[in-house]
Amino acid sequence: MTAARFRRLLTGAYLVLFFGYLFLPLGIMAAATFNSSRFPTVTPWMGFTLNWFQVLWDDQRMWAALGTSLMVGAGVIALAVPLGLAAALLLDRLHSRAKTFLYALMVSPLLTPGVIVGISTLVFWREWFGVSGGLLLTVVAQSSFIAAYAMLLFSARLERFDPVLEEAALDLGATHGQVFRRITLPYLMPAILSASLLAFLQSFENYNTTLFVRGLDTTLTVYIATKVRTGLTPAVNALSLVLIALTILGAVVYEILRRREARRQAGSAAALESA
Secondary structure (H helix, E strand, O other): HHHHHHHHHHHHHHHHHHHHHHHHHHHHHHHHHOOOOOOOOOOOOOOOOOOHHHHHHHOOOHHHHHHHHHHHHHHHHHHHHHHHHHHHHHHHHHOOOOOHHHHHHHHHHOOHHHHHHHHHHHHHHHHHOOOOOOHHHHHHHHHHHHHHHHHHHHHHHHHHOOOHHHHHHHHHOOHEEEHHHHHHHHHHHHHHHHHHHHHHHHHHOOHHHHHHHHOOOOHHHHHHHHHHHOOOOHHHHHHHHHHHHHHHHHHHHHHHHHHHHHHHHHHHHHHHHHH
8 A cells, every 4th residue: 555545545544533522413413313212312202293393482481592592692792793893993093002801801702701701891881881681691791702603703804905096095084984984894794604604603502601790680501501400301402403503504695705806806806807
């Protein structure tokens, strides 16, 4: 066996193990959705059924928790994305020794355990403003660290931005507001969409921080954790399968739109060159 063939076999074996490690648990979870056993397992196989989707549909508490998670996610997008954008613009325009310190300060929430973020947010808002746990506090607590993710995305995008475009617009008489709306903001739009999606996903799956600031409201992750303690059924597997299917569908739609936009830009560039 040649060295090149051995490397190919080794690479293939690694890829099989890697993707098996990632997707085998998801496959088992999906298979358990169709097992008639009342426990989320594939062994023993009690027979094929679709009943757990009906159980999922009839679970009103789960739908209420899902609605709460969606509202919190929308609130986090509305708060964390503008905060991250403002922080990224500040760091990009700042040219002083304080830039390194401010950058470290703004990313520090990412290094703080979620439990600490949740408890500190609850104590601060309750002691100083009399605000107890609930949707508002959940949005604030989650945004305190999700804004840092958004800031990193915007900072990476701004690294490739040519400030000469803004300077030229200002020289032509545009105001700073017009420059931001017509040059900076359109350039940052892909990062804004990515940051919004990331903020929503981070909010949707968050548990540690949410647990301490949710008050009487229950998000989907908290509801599922409660079901684990009180008795889990394959209805949760059905919910996971639906979410995975929606994620895959969203990824496919995004890729189709991205390729269509890339072809459109390539066609426009070719038309300009031919002209």
